[in-house]
Amino acid sequence: MTNQSCGTALVIGGGIAGPVLAMALQKAGIEATIYEAYPRSAEGVGAGLSLAPNGLDALDVIGAARSIRSAGLPMTGIVLQDWAGRRLAEFGNPPGIAPMQFFWRTDLYQAIYGEAADRGIRTEYGKRIVRAEEDEHGVTAYFEDGSHATADVLIGADGIRSTVRSLIDADAPGPGHAGLISFGARVRDPEVPQTGGKMNMSFGKRGFFGYQVFDAEDAVWFVNVPHPEPMTAAEARKTPPAEWLSTLAATFADDRTPARDLIARTDPDDLLVIGSMENMPARVPSWSKGRMVLVGDAVHAPSSSSGQGASLAIESAIELARCLRDLPYDEAFQAYEALRRPRVERIIKETTRKNSDKTAGPIARTVNGLALRVFAKLVKPEKSAWMFDYRIAWDDKVSSPVHA
Numbered sequence: 001m002t003n004q005s006c007g008t009a010l011v012i013g014g015g016i017a018g019p020v021l022a023m024a025l026q027k028a029g030i031e032a033t034i035y036e037a038y039p040r041s042a043e044g045v046g047a048g049l050s051l052a053p054n055g056l057d058a059l060d061v062i063g064a065a066r067s068i069r070s071a072g073l074p075m076t077g078i079v080l081q082d083w084a085g086r087r088l089a090e091f092g093n094p095p096g097i098a099p100m101q102f103f104w105r106t107d108l109y110q111a112i113y114g115e116a117a118d119r120g121i122r123t124e125y126g127k128r129i130v131r132a133e134e135d136e137h138g139v140t141a142y143f144e145d146g147s148h149a150t151a152d153v154l155i156g157a158d159g160i161r162s163t164v165r166s167l168i169d170a171d172a173p174g175p176g177h178a179g180l181i182s183f184g185a186r187v188r189d190p191e192v193p194q195t196g197g198k199m200n201m202s203f204g205k206r207g208f209f210g211y212q213v214f215d216a217e218d219a220v221w222f223v224n225v226p227h228p229e230p231m232t233a234a235e236a237r238k239t240p241p242a243e244w245l246s247t248l249a250a251t252f253a254d255d256r257t258p259a260r261d262l263i264a265r266t267d268p269d270d271l272l273v274i275g276s277m278e279n280m281p282a283r284v285p286s287w288s289k290g291r292m293v294l295v296g297d298a299v300h301a302p303s304s305s306s307g308q309g310a311s312l313a314i315e316s317a318i319e320l321a322r323c324l325r326d327l328p329y330d331e332a333f334q335a336y337e338a339l340r341r342p343r344v345e346r347i348i349k350e351t352t353r354k355n356s357d358k359t360a361g362p363i364a365r366t367v368n369g370l371a372l373r374v375f376a377k378l379v380k381p382e383k384s385a386w387m388f389d390y391r392i393a394w395d396d397k398v399s400s401p402v403h404a
Helices: 017-027 053-061 065-069 105-118 163-168 241-251 259-264 309-326 329-352 354-358 362-378 381-388
Strands: 008-012 031-035 048-051 073-075 077-082 087-091 100-104 122-124 129-135 138-143 148-151 153-156 176-188 198-203 208-215 218-226 271-279 292-294
Touching: 008 017, 008 138, 008 148, 017 031, 017 105, 017 309, 031 148, 048 105, 048 309, 053 065, 053 309, 053 381, 065 105, 100 105, 105 122, 129 163, 138 153, 153 163, 163 292, 208 259, 218 241, 218 259, 241 259, 241 271, 309 329
Parallel strands: 008 031, 008 153, 031 122, 077 198, 153 292
Antiparallel strands: 048 100, 073 100, 077 087, 129 138, 138 148, 176 218, 176 271, 198 208, 208 218
């Protein structure tokens, strides 16, 4: 092993990307430990999210998809509606592409962490990174509790508000307010007709409402409401959940969709108050520096409208491990960025515009609705296949960009 090879790694961040990265590194022969800032695991936190077929295919590469798939529910398409419940368009995956899978976040979290724990991967909680130092022998992370840890490389999988990103580049861009605040909830006994495996999304008069009814006992909804000023989650949570539910009920009172019914049947304890919807810019200039590198939302966070955030993070984690397996860390970081940047930036650019439709006023919403009807007739699903049919060639050796 040369002094630039990688045998150990510090994975900063214990969300979805962190344990996937640690499992991929283990498969590549690299020992990794996860350091999570929060004092406990995230079981029971969050509402739901989707994994695209490319994300599940990536999990197959590390042998983790089977146990994780069992926790998912199929999303066979997306139905767009106007405020009156009139169908504007319907989109499904291209022919031959498996459907999206919806996961309750706690179920996905438990499945991924259970898989990682079964493989002997260690997670340390209450480890909020504050600084890092490196020399020719490795990199050391220093944590808020006064402890520290050293390894060959440090990988920031610490999300859209990444501390590691600022350690790599003090001038790195941060997330921006998308002009919306968001909420979501799981609803037991929704008393709303099942949606046939499809996510329904409505452009209401005053806000955007998405929902899927899985069966007579379970449903999920989320809303994006225009809000010109940023609002942190902490600020939003100063308002009691019951008060927010009352406000949201009034927001969708004039819409002829299930929004009012689902909001009315929501237990305040189940309301997820997110605050501002945030977007990262399409291009983060620096993905790495020295022995530090970024992965997942820390470096490429697409709009939630893309349905690709978690899947892209999983792809990048596994591709980074493959690069570190085959190359000295400095060349591996370059190869990883060259491999991933074009794909993630294309997806970010193609999906960011969707949020502008959600912030539109009443007249613009009408125009958007008419445009969607026309677009739905013209669009060819197979043209979006490139987004879903990405495959990781794990067994192929990664070439060094330095000598290419």
